[in-house]
Amino acid sequence: MAALAVFLVLLLWLAVPPAAAQRTRGCRRQCGNVTVPYPFGIGARCHHGEDRGFRLECDDTRRPPRLTVAGYGHEVVSISLATAExxxxxxxxxxxxxxxxxxxxxxxxxxxxxxxxxxxxxxxxxxxxxxxxxxxxxxxxxxxxxxxxxxxxxxxxxxxxxxxxxxxxxxxxxxxxxxxxxxxxxxxxxxxxxxxxxxxxxxxxxxxxxxxxxxxxxxxxxxxxxxxxxxxxxxxxxxxxxxAIRAAGSSCATARGNATAYACRSKQSVCLDSSNGPGYICNCTSGYEGNPYILGGCKDVDECAHDDLYPCYGVCINTPGGYLCTCPEGSSGNATVLDGCHQKDKFTLALKAVTGVSIGVFLLILVCFSAHLSVQKRRTLRAKQRFFEQNGGLLLQQQLGSLASSGVAFKIFSDEEIRKATGNFDEARVLGRGGNGVVYRGVIADGSTVAIKKSRVVDEKQLKEFSREMLILSQINHRNVVKLLGCCLEVEVPMLVYEYVPNGSLHLYVHGDGKAMPPGERLRVAAESAHALAYMHSSASPPILHGDVKSANILLDGDLTAKVSDFGASRLAPADEAQVATLVQGTCGYLDPEYLLTCQLTCKSDVYSFAVVLLELLTGRKAFCPDGPEEDDTSLAFSFVTAVQRGRHREIMDGHVREELGVEVLDHAAELVIRCLSLTGEERPTMTEVADKIERLRSFHCTNV
Known part of the structure; x- marks a missing residue:
């Protein structure tokens, strides 16, 4: 009996190679915004051990954290299993x-x-x-x-x-x-x-x-x-x-002979020889998706839940590795084609005659009405197609196909989908109104709640760059930036679809009637917002300017995490010099004085506007108050600069902020704000410097609490 037990244990050990199992348990799979799938891994025993290059290192002291290849030092910004890139x-x-x-x-x-x-x-x-x-x-x-x-x-x-x-x-x-x-x-x-x-x-x-x-x-x-x-x-x-898996010049033919070292672990995986150099890669078989390099990593695709990729206009039944699509009972034909199913013929000759006469009479009555509807429909379709093309829809549609394999989830919505999501732009679904448009709460086909921005005006000169900007913005993935999910191009002014952020704007939390935000939380929100702007300025390519930074454009999710919204939306405002006086990009109280002189938006324009937001958090006052008791109270930035010159800046700070943060933190914060409010953009710090300074103030505050 003892010998039999030892034999069974040995069989189990051979069935599941321990090295592969241990390397996937309890291992870190994220460094900043980069996901690290097996066979790659961060640290020892978390990666495929047969080839150099699969072991990665994450430097968390950098902002954002920096992922590199161990032993080579190359910084990694993305990894794809599907394309082995x-x-x-x-x-x-x-x-x-x-x-x-x-x-x-x-x-x-x-x-x-x-x-x-x-x-x-x-x-x-x-x-x-x-x-x-x-x-x-x-x-x-x-x-x-x-x-x-x-x-x-x-x-x-x-x-x-x-x-x-x-x-x-x-x-x-x-x-x-x-x-x-x-x-x-x-x-x-x-x-x-x-x-x-x-x-x-x-x-x-x-x-x-x-x-x-x-x-x-x-x-x-x-x-x-x-x-x-x-x-x-x-x-x-x-x-x-x-x-690829390149150990000892291996190929699929040689790798299958060594079950212990064979990298394709999932039961539903297939081995493919590398198209670039020696070695092989693993893919999930047709009908499955996931990670073929780990046990059970390839999961069955529910084709019935993805009717956009696997159309079925009848009864859909998911099967392992595929699906069945049949016509409903009582009909026959091809259910994968629209109107491909037809009712089985059960009519008698007399019933057919009566039905034919009835249909003929009905068609005679409706012929004029149908002709009118047909003309109107053709006009509407031509208008939608014209708007779609002039808004860059053809180029955007072409490029999104090549980006789908990279995990970019961006969709071009039709006008009907947007109207259905918003209840035909029901007033009860309005989330907010601004100078450039209205934001509605919507529910799209998959049940997700989104925010849909409907702009009022558009500059025709900017439409040529609209599709390029959508491609760039759709690939931005930062925890403190509101995700752009899609757009609608079948209308004269393109509509943008964003992720829904439930807790409203920072402006409501600071200036509303609800419970006041604690000073420590205000510093955290300021730091998160600064990191978002720094990321868009420094890490996006090309750099993306906001152009309208204000507390109303900083949203708070369910955990009160800051999410900066409306990136790139200011590009939809008219840029003609004759209209600058009436349609200036930005908001009173936050506008960069240098921009008013040059009409040129820069990264330092966002720095100035963010300094006003930071002042709102520190003082509890609004950025612009035209009904203030004194003339200098209309502009918060002007009032603060004047107070600093008189040495009275601490007096205008919010009482709770002054009491909890302390004099030293307030003075350092005031010094940072003064640098950001400089009339000359070159003298202002970058958003990366601003974010790092606020993080240091937070750390100092936490150590002294």
């Missing part, structure tokens, strides 16, 4: 020259910085499909070599005179060139060389630039950047890497 950041290489020098062919003026990236021995290879090598500047030659020092690829960039510009972009004669990446590449060492700088005129020196840049980059990201890509100094770009 990872996106990392790479610093662009740079070289600057003396354009006036005639002593040589482009003498280097400043420091030359050429950033290599080595993937040798890891699970990663550079993607030959989704990454490109790009050089900017002219006249210059950029190329890169492999780890053996041998040439891989490169391109030459010159600048034609603007009067002789040719159509297209990044074609080699417009100051930008690009070349493809070969398969199987695991190392990258760039070089930038100048040529033709002895010639002060003619072929190469027209419109020459002082600096040149070279970098490998995500081709789709670079295409989105388009004409907005205008970087100088040091900057980083995303690069797409292909990953």
């Amino acid at each position: 990872a996106t990392v950041l790479l610093n662009a290489s740079r070289a600057c020259y003396d354009r006036n020098s005639s002593s040589g062919s482009g003498r280097v003026l400043g420091r030359r910085e050429e950033y290599p990236m080595a993937l040798n021995g890891s699970a990663f290879l550079f993607s030959s499909i989704k990454s490109k090598f790009v050089a900017i500047g002219c006249p210059d030659l950029a190329y890169f070599v492999d780890d053996g020092g041998y040439y891989v690829t490169g391109c030459m960039s010159v600048c034609r005179p603007s009067a002789r510009a040719l159509p297209g972009s990044c074609r080699g004669d417009d100051g930008c060139c690009q070349s493809n990446i070969p398969l199987g590449l695991d190392s990258y060492r760039p070089y930038i060389r100048s040529f033709g700088r002895r010639q002060q005129q003619g072929t190469f020196m027209a419109n020459s630039t002082g600096c040149a840049y070279a970098f490998m980059v995500d081709a789709l990201w670079f295409w989105y950047a388009g004409s907005h890509f205008n970087r100088t100094g040091d900057f980083a770009v995303p690069v797409v890497l292909d990953w």
Whole structure:
């Protein structure tokens, strides 16, 4: 009996490989906004151990936290199981020259910085499909070599005179060139060389630039950047890497022979040989989705719950790995096609005759009415199609298809779906009204509650960039930014669909009649809002300006977590100079004085407006009060600056805030606000500096409570 027990234990141990089981239990799967799925893992024993590169490290001291590949140092910003890809950041290489020098062919003026990236021995290879090598500047030659020092690829960039510009972009004669990446590449060492700088005129020196840049980059990201890509100094770009299980040059044929090391653990998984270099990847079989690298990771897809992907106009029954779609009882035909099911013929000849006469009479009565409705319907459909095209719907629809595999959940809603969600814009569902439009509470088809913004006016010049802005905003994923879920383009002014935030705005909490927000909570809300703005300024590409930062645009969810809303919405307001006086972007009391002089929104405009929000939290006063008892009471920012000059700023602070936070925290907060309210934008700090300063004030307050 003892021998039999030992034999059974041994069988169980062989059936479930312990290494794979232990590496998925209790392991951290999130670093900042990046999800880390197995076979990747943070720390020891949490990743697939056969290949280097699957072990990651998370630096929580950075804001936001920074995820890197252990042993290589490359910063990871996203990982995809479905496409077996990872996106990392790479610093662009740079070289600057003396354009006036005639002593040589482009003498280097400043420091030359050429950033290599080595993937040798890891699970990663550079993607030959989704990454490109790009050089900017002219006249210059950029190329890169492999780890053996041998040439891989490169391109030459010159600048034609603007009067002789040719159509297209990044074609080699417009100051930008690009070349493809070969398969199987695991190392990258760039070089930038100048040529033709002895010639002060003619072929190469027209419109020459002082600096040149070279970098490998995500081709789709670079295409989105388009004409907005205008970087100088040091900057980083995303690069797409292909990953696979590459231990000992394994393939599907050899890997299946070693059950212990075989990485495809789920029962419903399939092994595919890597299309880039040696190795293999795992996918869930058709009808299943999830993680094929862990036991039970591939789950059955309920096709009946996704009728947009698996249409069924009859009776749908989910089955393991598939579904059945049949016509209802008493009918037959193809239920997967609209109107594909037909009732079985049970009519007698006499009943058919009576039915035919009745239908004929009914059609004669309705023919005129039907013709009228048909004309109206065609007009409506043509108008909707025209609005859809002029709002950039065709381009947006095309690009969303390629982004779906990356997990971007963005939907283009029809006008009928929006009207149904809002009860045909029922007044009882209005959440708020502003200068640019009305926000309604809606319930979409899947039962989710959303907020739908219906704008009043739109600038036709901004419609050309609307689809590009929607693509960029849809990929923003930050816990303190209201998520943009979709838009409706079948109307003259596009409508935006956001996630619903239940607790209203910060303005109501600070200035409403309800329970006052404790001082410590106010500092937390200020820090969360500052981190959201800093993320949009510094981490989004291209940077996104808010343009209307105010307490009414900072919402609070069920846990009173701050969520900044209305990013990019100010772009829908008219930008014509003749209308600036009546439709200025922003709100009285929060407007940047420098913007009123230049009509140019910058990141520092958001810094000024945020300082007014911080003052509201510290003083409990409104940003603009035209009915104040004194003239200087109308503007909170002006009143505070005047009080600081008189040394009386503590007196206008809210009593509870002054009592709980203490003099030292208040003085440091006042110093920060004064810097942010500077009349000159260059003298104001960045939102990242503001967020870090508020976090330090919170830490100091918590240690002294």
